[in-house]
Amino acid sequence: MKLLDPFSVVLMAALMCAVMSAVLFGARRGFPAEVRGLTYWGAALAVQVFSAFCFALRGTLPDVLVLPVANVLFVFGNGLCVIGLRRFYGLAPRWPMLGGACGFALVGMLYYLVVEPDYAARVAWMSVPITLISGAQLVLVLRHGRRKLATLFFGSLIAVNTVLVTVRGVVALTHGAALVDVTRPGLFQGFYLAVTALQPALLAVGFLMVAYERLRLILERRSASDPLTGVLNRRGFGDAYAREVARMARMRQHARTLALLSVDLDHFKMINDRFGHAEGDRVLVSVAQMVGSALRESDVLARFGGEEFIVLLPDTDGKRAIGVAQRVQRLLREAHAGELPSCTASIGVAVQTDPEEPLDALLSRADEALYRAKENGRNRIETWQAAA
Template sequence: MPQIDLRTTVFLSSVMSALMSVVLLSAYYSFPRTIKGIGYWVTGLLILVVTPVLFWLRGIVPDWLSIVVGNALLLGAIGLWTLAIQAFYGRPQTRGLAAGLTAVATLLLAWFALAAPNYVARVIIATFFVSIFYTMQCVLMLRHGERHFSTYFFGGLMAAQTLVVMARFGTSLFAGLAEQTLFAPDDLIQTLYLSANTFMVLALSVAFMLVITRRLHVELDILSRTDPLTQLLNRRALYDAGQRELERMQVDGEEMALLLIDLDHFKRVNDSLGHAEGDRVLKEFSAMLKRELPAHAYPGRFGGEEFLVLLPRTGMDGALALAERLRSMSARFFGRRIAELTISIGVACLDKTETRLDGAIGRADRALYRAKSAGRNRVEAVMEAA
């Protein structure tokens, strides 16, 4: 079996880090700021461009530089990756813990490099603290990661890397490596360890790119289906949801109703209090609507101050009762601040023969017009299908 030049392997790790830092740096500047953690990961990669060079210079430059500074930078980079995953999943940032672990490990490494040189002790210390960081990352992904291929791939690679580091820690304890060095040519375990680390710098960064790209796709999909002001479904998403429920309705034979809601005298709010106050009213009403509707409902902004609520598995009686509860609740909700602001609601049910929402929406619109004509702050319904 041909021998692998470990110095070349370590140098390749620097090259891999440099290449992936360019890719992730591009993502950092082009992805929305709602996707957190990319900056931490890029900073870790940039540090890993320098770290292998210091290891490569072992025996050429002073030990305090190649051993102490090199390992401190390695631990700092992996600590930054831990912070990146915490930020990505929206978890509290343990900067103090990461800095503390890195500092303690560096002090111990400095002692066994300069005061009482001991290669085995340094390997034990470095692999022990690195395995802590990797274990933290695995736990974060296991507890908070999305159930998706990108997370499984990332988590699988991280688990494999954790096992490799732990295996190196274990062999340092029991394999009698006292006479070995970092670039020992006949040390199979060290060869596998350094080779795996070189590969994992690339593989883990690619996997992280996959999970942040997946998050980007999810956010773009949400934006395409959500009204930006109220965070309710937009008209397109309402029609898509309604079509799915109509198809399900054809199969299981259950009923479906809808509510068309309009805020009475809303124009007066904009005219007298300003559009900012009008936007606040729309957001507060939308939040209340989401709280009060059943879990299976689909609330959405239909346009302006009009809202449409799809109610699968709901008949006319249930829809009328819910509409009346929303009307009375809204009157109390708005009455404390804007006495003239109430809601009117038009109710309609879908016939089992209907294949589109348009007919039922038209009936609900007629019912809403009837409620408006009768003095507002009312619930009206059109019972029959077109």
């Protein structure tokens, strides 16, 4: 029983690849520069279209002309997917390996077409580079992909493709052409044709899902970050504070505390007036980097606008918070020797022991301490004390 017409399947695959190639090239314009690889995937599908048309020319042109070209293009298209995936994960492309895979495919196709014609041997030979390429994609996704639904879907598609190509190659070696020749009727042949027709488009959809997940994370990060210094903004700080307070509430029995530093650069307006706003911006960026270098990985740094920075110190009491504040002041004194205008900072310290206290109240207490530091001569550290 003939399940599928190979010619129709090839044309359907070419059409889907062409559509998804156009989608990927079009979608590329809507992604920021941090999301890479879409162009390679669009090009990969375009190459697959040409490969499919070459396969469709069997019977019209001699096999020795169309099959080597079709198979090398097929390998090259799959290899471009690996290149695109490597770029997506911030890795350098490996063009020599792709060139080697294409050369391997060409040599095998010519040998088993001209020197020793053998359909099963051609299938087994071609399964080697395709399996390695598909396996390389799977390794990249497993090693670098985020544990999200989009990545799971994408990785599953790659795994299915890897297994299917491997099984077909093994079957070709063990059972000959009877079970792998797609021009012959059979359940395995029909299943392979159907999957082969759908797989490129499905893989492109999977990659798009992963790309959109990356885009969502980028947009979330941008919405929570200060564009000048790269540290958190008010919104991002509020989210980080909420997470820390929730952790504090869960561990209430351990009497955890957290501290907050309100850091304000002294006479920053004079820096802007004297050196210009561009130089002032450079100072702010430098200060953010220096303050960040004084903190632990668990600490949170945010810019609340202008020259005001806020530091959240989990599991920190007042004494240790003052030590951090002193370290920040020392870094500021030592850092700006000649390269940037020098500046100092006044710092207010407040400690929170009750997870029910709202953030606004904690900020208000830190601001009171900061105001007292400004009143007492600037370049000082003051701790909030309850009114007697």
